[in-house]
Amino acid sequence: MLTKPTLLLDVNKCKANIKKMAEKARLNNIVFRPHFKTHQSHEISQWFRDEGVNKITVSSVEMASYFAQKDWEDITIAFPVNILEIEKINELAASIRLNILVESVEIIEMLAKKLLSEVNVFIKINIGNNRAGIEPQNTDLIFQVAAKIDETQNLNFKGFLGHAGNSYACRGKQEIAKVHQESIKKMVHLKKFFIEQYPNLILSIGDTPTCTTMNDFSMVDEFRPGVFVFHDSMQLQIGSCSFDEIAVAMACPVVAIHKDKNEILIYGGSVHFASDRLIDQNGTIIFGKVVENIGRGWGNIVEHVYIKKLSQEHGIIKATPEFIENVYVGDIIKIIPIHACTTANLHDSYVTLKNEKIDRFRF
């Protein structure tokens, strides 16, 4: 029985999400290198193996070490090298095929001094997200970095890696298509520019909105989506998924009911949901969308019923009079989180609709 805030996982939906993405990679004849930062679970990682996946993406050295211990032997750390963790990087490089990201000559000079085994190196390109990477038009710098990689022992230049995270600002397929075309164009341009000198270079991209909604990935060599494995309210708003593809929901106990304010107080706060928010078409700030509580799973979204505020352990649900009429203290309310990655990050397990526990590693 659920007694406290619990992260529910619909295994069938999750496996279907994995299968669909694996098929898209096969159709495009590209490598599917899923990002494991979303689920961080050994058990869920096995469902990817069932679809033939043997190359993965993670976002930290620690996460790479965890999955390397679980027999994943080809791992990309999709985060600029943190040279302070060189000891662990060396351990990993000695035991698995490790792929790392660089974006300056300086970091390569540091690696040259400290790296003890061979690693593959991607140059990180800023294809629109404006977070990390070299600007694609800065081919002089890209040439310098590639040349520096070339002349450095233990570094193999592998290609260009980008993340079109700007697709998160899109609403609907048309806007996502525009981001996709622009980011692919930047990457392909670079490939053409460098392919003569580096005939084996590959292109790696990988945000969930473009990977879920677009079909043509024939111009790149691999993709690395992550949150598609669960989806969430944010992906639904962007247009990356249908409601039926969302595989996670929070289950939270009702602890008080304020009918005068149409508010329900739940045990479930920012330490269970994280503080991600979305703004709906009416300008309302929403911290989670309430769904019908059906059996061990959940039904449709309940319109106009949502988390309006979160504090550390409390959540305040704004309800309609019709909804509140049938809710009692001691009930469970189910809620689709805004951002599955940050919500999952706060839990050390998932509970399936068969009431089985799936462990999750907390870093």
Place this chain on the structure above:
Amino acid sequence: MLTKPTLLLDVNKCKANIKKMAEKARLNNIVFRPHFKTHQSHEISQWFRDEGVNKITVSSVEMASYFAQKDWEDITIAFPVNILEIEKINELAASIRLNILVESVEIIEMLAKKLLSEVNVFIKINIGNNRAGIEPQNTDLIFQVAAKIDETQNLNFKGFLGHAGNSYACRGKQEIAKVHQESIKKMVHLKKFFIEQYPNLILSIGDTPTCTTMNDFSMVDEFRPGVFVFHDSMQLQIGSCSFDEIAVAMACPVVAIHKDKNEILIYGGSVHFASDRLIDQNGTIIFGKVVENIGRGWGNIVEHVYIKKLSQEHGIIKATPEFIENVYVGDIIKIIPIHACTTANLHDSYVTLKNEKIDRFRF
């Protein structure tokens, strides 16, 4: 050596914060019942014992169980009873002095059926935070609830508990004083109303802004502040603390530098900081304030240098040209978090300025 995002703790500042609050309670001749949700650490809890504290506040049944195992014998769960956890509540009630919160007749009827040992019961009053509790003017309902407690075995009516969390919207002492006066007035009014029938009832209040800045608490019987133990950027903005009283900072590795944009990319994202934000006097959204990196600790705030964006593992620091000139990949940047409670919640330890590790329990 620090190699990844680490939560630093200045033990001296933390102990001074505890001492100051304990002294204020002594001067007012009231009970100091600190909220342990901020630190969630056995070792830090001992520093409270050194100041004579033997009654504490927590925000969940789990947290109560943790501290009960650490020999805390008088615990208030400052959260409306979650009846789904009645089994653990019964375990606790059998072994320690447990104080719980109710705000309806219904929950007492549920407790009447299921509670096996004696507990003290506070009626939760909404003194301005508009999150939980009965409106103070609704004396009819308060009477009903108190009467129901009275007639129920194992329930001892203890008094009224409020949390003026609306003080978080204050800026400066004058505004905090107004919230303090209003909330005290509401509580005292209730006490006068009920004292004849319940001569032993007590009043409990406890938000950090009023507890740190106000001096007169003689009209209440106990206070329960929490975040004062560390303080943070939010408390500094409210006016609850001086900069020198902030006892925690994050240390994050620099992984890339973008001089063209005056941005520094750090290893340190929403899974290390949480996503709390504050808006400064210029309307800028800030996810953390950069401070001088001095030895194992930190110096003053560096003006105009702050975290402008967080994703899962990445933080983007907006810097000045002068600051960025002296920063290199592999450096550590230190940052005062926005909200110490949610930041600490993401870590399983603190590192002191003597490089010692202090464990923290993650629920």
